[in-house]
Amino acid sequence: MHDLVITGGRVVDPASGTDAPLDLAVDGGSITALGPGPTGRTVLDASGCLVLPGFVDLHSHAQSLDGQRMQALDGVTTALDLEAGAYGVARAYADAAAEGRHLHHGFSASWASVRMQVLAGVVPDGRVETLVGQLGNAAFQREATRREEDALVAGIEAELAEGGLGVGVIVGYSPGCHPREYVRVAALAAAANVPAFTHARDLVDFTPDTRIDGAEEIVRAAAETGAHMHYCHVNSTSLHAVDRVHALVAAARREGSVVTTEAYPYGAGMTGIGAAFLAPDRLAERGLAPASIVVAATGERVAGAARLTELRAHDPTALVVVHFLDEDVPADADVLRRALLFEDTCVASDAMPLSWNGPAQPGAWPLPPEALNHPRSAGTFARAYDLLVRRGPLGVAEFVRRAAVLPAQVVADATGGAVRKGSLATGADADVVVLDPATYRDRATYDASNLPSTGVRHLVVAGTPVVRDGAVLLDSRPGRAVRR
Numbered sequence: 001m002h003d004l005v006i007t008g009g010r011v012v013d014p015a016s017g018t019d020a021p022l023d024l025a026v027d028g029g030s031i032t033a034l035g036p037g038p039t040g041r042t043v044l045d046a047s048g049c050l051v052l053p054g055f056v057d058l059h060s061h062a063q064s065l066d067g068q069r070m071q072a073l074d075g076v077t078t079a080l081d082l083e084a085g086a087y088g089v090a091r092a093y094a095d096a097a098a099e100g101r102h103l104h105h106g107f108s109a110s111w112a113s114v115r116m117q118v119l120a121g122v123v124p125d126g127r128v129e130t131l132v133g134q135l136g137n138a139a140f141q142r143e144a145t146r147r148e149e150d151a152l153v154a155g156i157e158a159e160l161a162e163g164g165l166g167v168g169v170i171v172g173y174s175p176g177c178h179p180r181e182y183v184r185v186a187a188l189a190a191a192a193n194v195p196a197f198t199h200a201r202d203l204v205d206f207t208p209d210t211r212i213d214g215a216e217e218i219v220r221a222a223a224e225t226g227a228h229m230h231y232c233h234v235n236s237t238s239l240h241a242v243d244r245v246h247a248l249v250a251a252a253r254r255e256g257s258v259v260t261t262e263a264y265p266y267g268a269g270m271t272g273i274g275a276a277f278l279a280p281d282r283l284a285e286r287g288l289a290p291a292s293i294v295v296a297a298t299g300e301r302v303a304g305a306a307r308l309t310e311l312r313a314h315d316p317t318a319l320v321v322v323h324f325l326d327e328d329v330p331a332d333a334d335v336l337r338r339a340l341l342f343e344d345t346c347v348a349s350d351a352m353p354l355s356w357n358g359p360a361q362p363g364a365w366p367l368p369p370e371a372l373n374h375p376r377s378a379g380t381f382a383r384a385y386d387l388l389v390r391r392g393p394l395g396v397a398e399f400v401r402r403a404a405v406l407p408a409q410v411v412a413d414a415t416g417g418a419v420r421k422g423s424l425a426t427g428a429d430a431d432v433v434v435l436d437p438a439t440y441r442d443r444a445t446y447d448a449s450n451l452p453s454t455g456v457r458h459l460v461v462a463g464t465p466v467v468r469d470g471a472v473l474l475d476s477r478p479g480r481a482v483r484r
């Protein structure tokens, strides 16, 4: 008699090459048997469903219970904030432990957080909202002195010592950062044997006077330092230059560098309104206008440059949806498809914290209409499945490789192989998504961003159901800290 058995589904596990109708047994948080007919104290019916390793999201800023509920219904069992990183690693893990988490979670050491302390005197409080509010801080955006660089490197090393999963480097938000500083941070990651996760600097295609091309900077750092460089959301930072970026990454890989990539299937981004590239006089670089920007909490479409200046000054913590590409325009939609289909690209959501139109209602579930977000926070994996499998060229196994196996390899790299996800082999962690391929779909849109995906029948995290028969079990919090 096993703890839990998932019966009647089609098990697809690219890591072991399995694709067959099998029952799956779980004991003590691990997969203990695959085969017909095991019996269990808890039985989850998977008939008509795919039984897959739970998706591993390398890029989730939605480090909260409500954010994780949305991601659970999208098929995610591990959600990590590796791009921005923790605004204080010890604090972020402690806060998650105190409240409990539905999903496995973890953080990188945050270059931005340390840079805000060293250059701008901002004290970290563990909250991503605070980090967002400082993106427009001129002191954070400027070049560091050599002495400040030294302090920055020491600060990141201290954060790694707290268990950070690599170094998150959102250098794209700090246009004044000297390229030397970036290489030093990459060298630090190489020395610590962890990846660096980069939100790339501006590309020369849009910003000819950038200090260095954002894509060149990443691949050069990989070659010069030997670090594993992970290139975050290639879709949103490359836009129509995506093929040039892919060519650079492919060449770097051929030469032996470790450069991994990720993408999400939406034409719009989301960020803090204070971001350097959203300055009114810089919008044209990316073909944007003030009306390309929508304030998440209120739905206000920014009317003009004067209003944008006013909003940036008065509420720098505001999150905004930035409409870069139009998914209804075929040439734009094709950029997203190419980004997601590029060789060995991970699906990663860039899920965001909620914005509230009115007072926050923590714990409210289902999310009320006042809880607003970017649809990627709810629908990235289901939407990628629709685009790549249902309407695209990939088989289920290749999709699972991109949604679970490849990101799990990045996590293994970040933990010296100690944390191994993305497999359903006997002995693997029992992180499992059971989804109905006929009904697995994203529902969130820019106008209705709080609708979770449909089709995830069950979600098992460390052997414990978090979603059962399509409903989130609100008190089930088996998520563990992923840390070094």
Ligand SMILES: [Zn+2]
Pocket: 083, 170, 199, 232, 233
């Ligand atoms: Zn980013």
